[in-house]
Amino acid sequence: MRYIALALATGLGLSACATVPSAVPAQTSPVASAEDLAEAEIADIVSRMSLERKIGQLIQPQINSFTPEDMERYRFGSYLNGGNGGPYGDEFAPASEWLRYADEMYDASVKPLPDGEPVIPTMWGTDAVHGHSNIVGATIFPHNIALGATGDAELVQRIGHATAIEIEVTGIDWNFSPTVAVARDDRWGRTYESYSEDPDLVAKLGAALIVGQQGTPDSEDFLGDGRVFVTAKHFFGDGGTERGVDQGDVNGDINALLDLHGRPYPAAIDAGVQAVMASFNSINGRKMHGNKELLTDVLRGQMGFDGLVVGDWNGHGQIKGCTVTDCPQSLMAGLDIYMVPDDWKVLMETLIAQVKDGTIPMARVDEAVTRVLRVKQRAGLLGENAKRPSERGVAGQYDLLASLEHRALAREAVAKSQVLLKNDGVLPLKAGANVLVAGSAADDVGQQSGGWTLEWQGGRKDTLPRDYFPKATSIWDGIKENVTAEGGSATLSEDGSFEARPDIAIVVFGEHPYAEFAGDQRNLVFRDEEGLTLLRQFDEQDIPTVAVFLSGRAMWMNREINAADAFVASWLPGSEGAGVADVLTGKREATGRLSFSWPASCEGQPVNSPEGALFAFGYGRTLSDNSPLATLNEDCGALSVVEGSELFGSGRLGSGVSAFVGRLDGAGFEELMPQMRGDMNGSGVLVRGFDRDAQEDSREITMRAGSYFGLEQSNNTGGVYRIAYEVVTRPAGTIRLRSGNAVLDVTAQFELATAKGFREMVVTESCLAGLGKRIAFESDGDVTFRISSVKREEVAEGTECSF
Structure with missing residues (x-):
């Protein structure tokens, strides 16, 4: 691999007065390698960091949950844009805004610290899983299942390079790709992220994409201009869950599982992959985010991986005994970066306290920080040659987004698939x-x-x-x-x-x-x-x-x-x-x-x-x-088989179901709310994604006085309405539930449920006669509540309503 020697530059990794520690021998034979010098200088940086700054390197929030001022204060080692996140709250922002935001966060991360403490640039991670697919106007390549049908590693490598170029245009450093899952049950909702059911084909194409995005290890081109560093995911077994249930259980002989689902990882490591993402799934009943035997002993000890291990979206919170804000088990198991989209502040405070009380040894913190800095150093983010995102390589060359060359490449890939x-x-x-x-x-x-x-x-x-x-x-x-x-x-x-x-x-x-x-x-x-x-x-x-x-x-x-x-x-x-x-x-x-x-x-x-x-x-x-x-x-x-009538669940509307909003006074037209998410200013209703058990599996609904919100089926399937809900703020006026011609005042029930967590309402004919295919909440005052599921189902005749 190519290693960029760390310079002793103020504000870019080391203070101006820093020296190489005495543990590094003088110029004797044999001469210390560039790798040895890099490791020694990283060790020097770590030795001069405060505990708070070390923990900051291990925290990765999403851009919707913090500000540049927070970056300056807490110095996060990295951050990400989630699947629905964008700069300045705009997921459809033009590419120039993504680059401007990258500069703004970078600048905040390298402001001088007191007492000569080293400052360390942050890095931005994104899910560019089939091209730079979060950016309006970028090339969208075929998904992995299609690339698997081409069987063409050289083609996939060229796609990787084109994707890296378009990522660098917007100033982003890190891609959470490729997925090297070996999908074995097509019922799995992520099957299209897998190249194949065949592990050898997955290994070949995954390695090709890695080389395309990062460059060839040991070459001058490795992680150079037009390249980004990438992530093999999800370690391991994500494609082998029982019945194809996402984030589910994978069971069997561990050696057989590694031979099948672990086979792409040695190829990814040989290709120089710099990051590996831990999987949501369990292996024989144990969540991967807390599995030391696999994250440390196998991935590092047996496979020889020396990059960083990053968690998935709040994945640490799924470990038995953990919460999103309290999980030393993940760090001790081998996780180096917590992906904690929204609850980063409390998690930071908890980790700092756990180091101070001895729950987490400082040696483990230093090890994780070293891994993060090692990857940053290889990617050119440390040292005197480090640059703001807008000053790197092809940054700002927006004509490279969906360039004629990249479009021709995408068209070739489509045809071959x-x-x-x-x-x-x-x-x-x-x-x-x-x-x-x-x-x-x-x-x-x-x-x-x-x-x-x-x-x-x-x-x-x-x-x-x-x-x-x-x-x-x-x-x-x-x-x-x-x-x-x-x-x-x-x-x-x-x-x-x-x-x-x-x-x-x-x-x-x-x-x-x-x-x-x-x-x-x-x-x-x-x-x-x-x-x-x-x-x-x-x-x-x-x-x-x-x-x-x-x-x-x-x-x-x-x-x-x-x-x-x-x-x-x-x-x-x-x-x-x-x-x-x-x-x-x-x-x-x-x-x-x-x-x-x-x-x-x-x-x-x-x-x-x-x-x-x-x-x-x-x-x-x-x-x-x-x-x-x-x-x-x-x-x-x-x-x-009638699969039931789930109107909303797992973060999406059911088939034939639409969400709608409007004003009780009839001002304006009733509006549909696709994907049950958005800000309908005309109606006064705001609906945003909320994480209950998984990423955006629920919705938080804020209604202003005089608004209504509801769901409608294309056909009336019949049955009662069963709604999992949580009231966040006490209603400031009357709240009603309407279906067909019937109306029910639920103000008292909402008041009672306020701030008491998720609960369930069952709405039957006993309190809302003539249930129809449409159900709506009406509000005479401001209120915020959450919904994780809405179903129609049959119950025994005479079942009473409950809240």
Whole structure:
């Protein structure tokens, strides 16, 4: 590796009067290596830091929870922007604001300290998991599951470099990527973050992305200009939880688990990865954030990792005996940085007290701080050559965001990731054809990009309109471009209607965006029948069809495959949808191959082998392969199972459910609140994400006098309403609950519940007769409360309301 020698520079790691400690030998033979000198100078810095400054290096808050003044006061070693965080409270801020904010935080972190104590620049971490995907106007590359289908390590390395360049443009130092999970159950909501079910393919592509972003170890380019340091995550076993439950349990023989889920990590370490993120999951009943045998003995002792270990979002708080603000167990287990988004101040105070009373040895604190400084030194953040974010490399060169070169790279990746599962001779599209493009996803860059795109959960065109993707191409754009170039015509009709009969119809449909636990599934049934209805509609009219399926996983699609003449697994292609059209029109060959087995059964049992797979790992047709596919069995017991009617849970609205707000006096129009989050100034309602058990799994709702807020189902599923809620502030006026024509005064119940934690209300016909598909809270005074879930369910007749 390349090591940048630390300079004795005031304000950049060492005070002007510092000297190399006497423990470092004089110039004798053999001469001390650059690595030895770097370690000695880091040791000198640590020896002169106060306890408060040391603990500050181990704390990582999110930008929405602190200010530059807090940075100057507490000197956090690092900070992050969460999936819905942005500079100055604006997640959609232009790139220039991200860079300005990086400078502001950096400047606050290097202001002189009293008594010559060394100052240490902070660093900013971000989740750029498929391109610099938090930034409006950046290149959004295909998600990892798509890159796995390319099988092309050289391509992935180039994507890594392009991503690092775009990250550096905005002044950010650190990327929480790549995910090197080996997903073994496609019901897991993070399956699309995994390259493959095959650990060797994951190891190869993960290492390639690391080299692309950091540069090659031992070269002058390592962590140089246009590079950022990265994180292999999540150590370990995140892709192997029981039933694919995010943050769940992984059980089995530890050596077998390490051979499968741990296999990508030695490759990542050999590639020079500088950080590893601890996983939320448990291994044989023990949470990883507190597992010393694995975080220290295996990761460091056996695998030889010498970088830093960072926690995940409040992951330390899930350890038995811990809270978010009190968890010495994580530090003692081998965690070096606590990711504590909001409760950083109390955690800092607790850790300082625990060092002072001997609960945490100072030697362990020094070890963790040393690891943090070692990574900063390698990344060029210490020493006389350290620079403000805006003065580094390509910082501020905004034309590099979604540059023509990067867009061409993304388009290449999209084309290489398309997996052709069926083709009855309709592909490639014939030159001069009259093509109809149908489906609500056809012209929706947000949907084709999936989760972790501008917002944590991603969004569709109703929440992420096209102007948020100024340089992108939708799948429709690409089809129109390619078809017209070949002398044909293309028409967009989301509902499939037409005046002139088309020669062929392309139906674009798929999963709506999601991230993490919000994407967990009970089975592999794709329930949204928009695409199926369109395919059958065209089939009845004898119009040939091509199905383009957008998804973050392989799913049971037998009905759609039967109804289509060609079926393409398009995954989540990102901002260059034209790459999909390149394959449909034959501009590029179909070279994508499944990196996950495609299920024959809808029930959701893990496949991961040819047995039980409709299409095995590695399957994929060329455009010339028109061999017939037998009619598939469409029987699926899970289709008849009513999964209940969860209106809101795990941080997202249920299918067919919308949130709405308005004014009781009728002023203005009722407004929808997509993703149940936002500030509707016209109504006086503010809804923001709140962490109850996991990141933004709940909502905090602030209502001003004269406002209302509610949820509505597209169909009335019946049953009582069961709501998990917490009242934060005592209502300043009457609070009512309304459903259908019935109204219930719940002021007294809210007053009683104030500041008493989460509780449950069950609203039945006994207190709110005629329950309908719509339920709303109305407020005559200011009030703040929280909701973590809203469900409709059947209960025994005569069940009373309860609060």
